[in-house]
Amino acid sequence: MQRTTRLLLPQYTQRIPAPQPSPAAVPQPDLVMITTYPPRACGLATFASDLIEAIQTQYEQAFTVKICALDVPEAVYPAAVFHVLQPESSASYHSLLTKMGQLHQQEWVIVQHEFGLFRSHEFKLLNALNQMEKKIMVVLHTVLAHPDEATLLFMKRLGFLAHTLVVMTAHSQKLLVERYGIPASKIIVIPHGTHLVDHLPKAVLKKRMGWEQRTLLTTFGLLSSGKNIETTLEALPLVIQRFPDVLFLIVGKTHPGVVAQEGERYRHFLEEQITALGLQHHTHFINEYVALPKLLDLLQMTDIYLFTSKNQEQAVSGTFAYALSCGCPIITTPIPHAKELVQKGSGLLFDFEQPVQLARQLIALLAQPEWQEELRGNGLHQMEPTAWENTAMHYVNYLQQQSTTPMPLTLRLPNITLKHVWAMTTGKGILQFARLNQPDTNSGYT
Known part of the structure; x- marks a missing residue:
């Protein structure tokens, strides 16, 4: 059968309450994401871009993402990039903190972390996160199984400052608990997102x-x-x-x-x-x-x-x-x-x-x-289940549940498509089975 995105909707066990005022009246909160970002060519930048696009696709209203891009200032970035951070520059961190102070409503900072991005400047990152006085979510793209002493100390401090650490495998979660001593209550597993495709022959x-x-x-x-x-x-x-x-x-x-x-x-x-x-x-x-x-x-x-x-x-x-x-x-x-x-x-x-x-x-x-x-x-x-649409919902639902300020969410309903129905239909009727999204003409009719 054709793969579809599973929307994890609530199961109502009691009468649905009366409609509430439109959430559009509530200002959208700002969310700051510190990450590499296109046009920089790297896997982490692609990850961040795909995640943000999926959030914008899935929700008519969630939050406004403000991107702090790790790169050289000469890069030409989209409008969503409100600051370009130079990891070696204390002044660049100070400028970021100043700009964040001008945002009208912001509770969360998401850091996309990979070793090498802040190499030799880890203390500057920790100092800036400590001054933000925001809830910090760190998405760990690598968790080293055999850290040296300096890396172990950095990760422990990062875990202390973070409200939440996101990892993409159960193995990474286990490492953080057993090798780094980070409380399991601070760690969640959200798999790496993937793209839904039509699966052409x-x-x-x-x-x-x-x-x-x-x-x-x-x-x-x-x-x-x-x-x-x-x-x-x-x-x-x-x-x-x-x-x-x-x-x-x-x-x-x-x-x-x-x-x-x-x-x-x-x-x-x-x-x-x-x-x-x-x-x-x-x-x-x-x-x-x-x-x-x-x-x-x-x-x-x-x-x-x-x-x-x-x-x-x-x-x-x-x-x-x-x-x-x-x-x-x-x-x-x-x-x-x-x-x-x-x-x-x-x-x-x-x-x-x-x-x-x-x-x-x-x-x-x-x-x-x-x-x-x-x-x-x-x-x-x-x-x-790891389609970017589902991954986006994992992130957004978690942020909403952990937020102290209101974060109204409005899902964007997907467009209705009958493409698979037409593919399964012949001049005689509708075929009974498909192999994934390819009609099985030997299966007979339903």
Whole structure:
């Protein structure tokens, strides 16, 4: 059946009260989010942008998001960015505090946190948060399993200042409690959001690109040595012996931070590996920060998605969450996020930096199309609750419940669409079943 967004509406057990005055009469509260933000090209910026867009899509009235962007002042930002923060500058923090004091109604600050954004300037961040006298929600995109002493101290202070810490996996929640000593009452788990897609047939999408005769393996994300893409390249010769039509797509430009430090050294290294292994006909770079519609098409036409990161501390990956939501069976290294998802039947694991293991998993999965379909269906159903629309509701409902000032919410009802009904209808009637959103003409009529 077609995937739909589940709206978690209240269950009324008593008479519905009389209508109240329109919430439009109550001013919308301001919410400040400290984050990287487009046009900066990074996963955290994309996350923040997707979350804010989902909130605005789901609610006619919730709150007004004011963005404090972490970047250089020369970047051209949208109007929602009311301050550009330079993490190394005390004056920049002071300016942020001054601007926040001018907001008419503001109770919450959300910090999108990733190690590296505030490196060597952690005290300035903590000092600013302490002066804000607001409720602080920190979204932790990484929780280190083996922190050094300085990181442990920083995280404990951050946990003390925060009203709430958001993590994306149960494993990260457990680490915060057991290794960092942060009270469980301060921690909530909200999975990484994903995009709902129409799930067009693979053959149609492949034909558009001229790849209809190829079996596509894909990885995507900003390129860096941590992605460990050479593991896949080393595995491919074994795979190609059995499946000579394989094409490996490497999607994404090099991370801007990596370019600033070492240029395109890692990409050149991969190109040299491809030549040395004779893989020119079996690899294809898409060297750009791919726009969302194109990315979702690339993932939908992918036969198997590969996640080969060698960073054992990586808590979560938005890349393979997006891949699962697009119907990709995945083969992945065992980072905590992957283990939590794959154990529910949506993919396979292999050990860090083990190309022979990866090759064996690929060969086994490619040899069994029915197994691929099973993993694909499991992944799609598993990721349905994590649609950005649902993720936005998790955040907004929590903020409303924890707020002391009124936060009126007005859901925006989705547009009615009969597309699936028409797809299921033939000249005889309505087909009985579908495989996800594809009509099953062999199922008979209802």
